[in-house]
Amino acid sequence: MSKPVSIGVKPTTVDVARVAGVSLATVDRVLNERPGVRAVTIEKVRNAIDKLGFTRDTAAANLARQRVYKLVFILPETTNEFVTGLENEIDELRMKAIHDRTRVERLHVPPFEPGAIVAALDTLDADRVDGVAVFGPETPAVRDAVKRARVRGIAVVALVADLPSSKRDYFVGVDNVAAGRTAAQLMGRFAREAGRILVITGSRLARDHLERRKGFDSVMAAEFPHLDVVASIEGRDDPAMIRNLLPKTFKTYPDICGVYSSAAGNQGLIQFLKDSGRAQDLVIVAHELTESSRAALEDGTFDAIISQDSGHLIRSATRVLKATADRLPIDHMQERIRLDIYLRDNLPAPAPFIQEETK
């Protein structure tokens, strides 16, 4: 209608201010929902914003704000390969994150001890930390500590194992029930003769382990009647403990033809299989691609590995935490962590140990 506002390709705050007939400062107040603006004025600015299709330039905003994202990852203090894999990814991220105004810290707490996580969460100071990713057992106390942190204004995501305390939670990890079902599907297809299947689990506090077990059992029962799942052993993610428990179990059930290693501690299983000469004749489905599980897959000890990419986990958690801290929407499709299946033939090129090839 009236004289069109002459605007370049992408409107800026200046354009908004001009169209709304207010100052830059006021536009900023409305944009950031700062107090002290009359409702009418807010309305004027809002109108200008969507008349122009304005979207704020995050890079410029962060520059002006000198914003630095402070993120912390709480992980169990163990030496299991999956967790050390996560640690490595965090360290790598820490290096690159500097360029993105992001500071990343690792916090370690004793494993399988909800109290330690609670304490860690409670010490987090809202103006020293923007967001925290938690990998740990799901207990009411932990869920409450998460809630408290969130109330203090800290963004929280559950990592690897879900912590469904409220609808406002975000979980970065795989669907572990589906993981169990997938493991069962592979086991059922690969194990040709009838026999028993042993499940090695970690801890009944670990929600991820329980979910996997549930998915596994349901598919085994429904689709593979020739296989019989015997009671699982609880290895607490500890290779030595697993190595010690296995002989007895195999003595009790001599007709075991497959093992589903649903938690960490694969090294104990591998050791047992090699020691007892059963490395080749059992069908083994395990979790998490690590140095030793990869080797076991390559040499035929393992038949399949179900995994989740630790790089994706860490990067995704980071993006989600930043978005949450900024109250920005999350791209759920991108953040969905896939359930990877590895056979010997689709193993990714191994990560370089020392450095990238000097190209």
Place this chain on the structure above:
Amino acid sequence: MSKPVSIGVKPTTVDVARVAGVSLATVDRVLNERPGVRAVTIEKVRNAIDKLGFTRDTAAANLARQRVYKLVFILPETTNEFVTGLENEIDELRMKAIHDRTRVERLHVPPFEPGAIVAALDTLDADRVDGVAVFGPETPAVRDAVKRARVRGIAVVALVADLPSSKRDYFVGVDNVAAGRTAAQLMGRFAREAGRILVITGSRLARDHLERRKGFDSVMAAEFPHLDVVASIEGRDDPAMIRNLLPKTFKTYPDICGVYSSAAGNQGLIQFLKDSGRAQDLVIVAHELTESSRAALEDGTFDAIISQDSGHLIRSATRVLKATADRLPIDHMQERIRLDIYLRDNLPAPAPFIQEETK
């Protein structure tokens, strides 16, 4: 030694200028390798830079520069689901990319026509386009056109199918030989009785198809002697053509017990299987998770799908093109596209058709 330079957390160009004893403008000249600086001066600035451990703030730089990345994707003009999936991802990216100063375009060329790609590449103007991702047949003419584009200063990546024209190439896609091997592994494990395996391929111009075939044959021959791979049929990614070719093939080889659909056009195969009542008794391994292949997997028509995530492909290509255009290093670990295996149980939640759930 001497009075330490008082610097905050992260050095800026101002710090560099001060330490080097030159002006901001000169620092910028050195940083961007602009001409007109004496060697000695360059040296001074360089010293200051790594004395301080300075790294330029890309966001600020892009802001000042008002940089807008112009990226184009060249895709075959077909209706096959994999390609339309890529198109959707590109469109989605186009929306979000605006916030990242990135403009994305799609360019469509007739499929299996190297000349069309060459023409498209040659029309690309270096000061209207920063980078281009090409998905197309690998021919000398195409490789040359890629070289020319690169000489003009346009970043190029090969998408999905490699174009190994020189060492400076970058390929965004999966290892297709490994994909073929993986398909064979699944086929061999899933097909219990002896029989013949049919391979459906696309075009002998498509490098990805050839590589898959190669990997498939090698594993089948080496590991599964009970299965015999018969000559493949060439479906040109065309469902109708595939649907028409199959009956004859099955008449010629009545003992076919498995099909490896190594290219696009799965709908033709599915149609044939349903029409002929063979949907359940054959082992089918296919490529690319799409609407119809997902349905086939869910209802048991397909047994496994080998796939590459189209979202990852597009996002990765984008990152690589930007990094190349800016002469920044590429994070090869992050850009590695995984070879996804899908069984019925690890299918990701389907993409929403209309919109995200109104949260």
Place this chain on the structure above:
DNA sequence: TTGAAAGCGATACCAG
């Protein structure tokens, strides 16, 4: 060959 100074788009402090 080098420097001073004006932006880029948004934020935030200080007045009025």
Place this chain on the structure above:
DNA sequence: CTGGTATCGCTTTCAA
């Protein structure tokens, strides 16, 4: 409640 203006880290004329 609202407006002016310096500033963030870097780029880019325009002069010198």
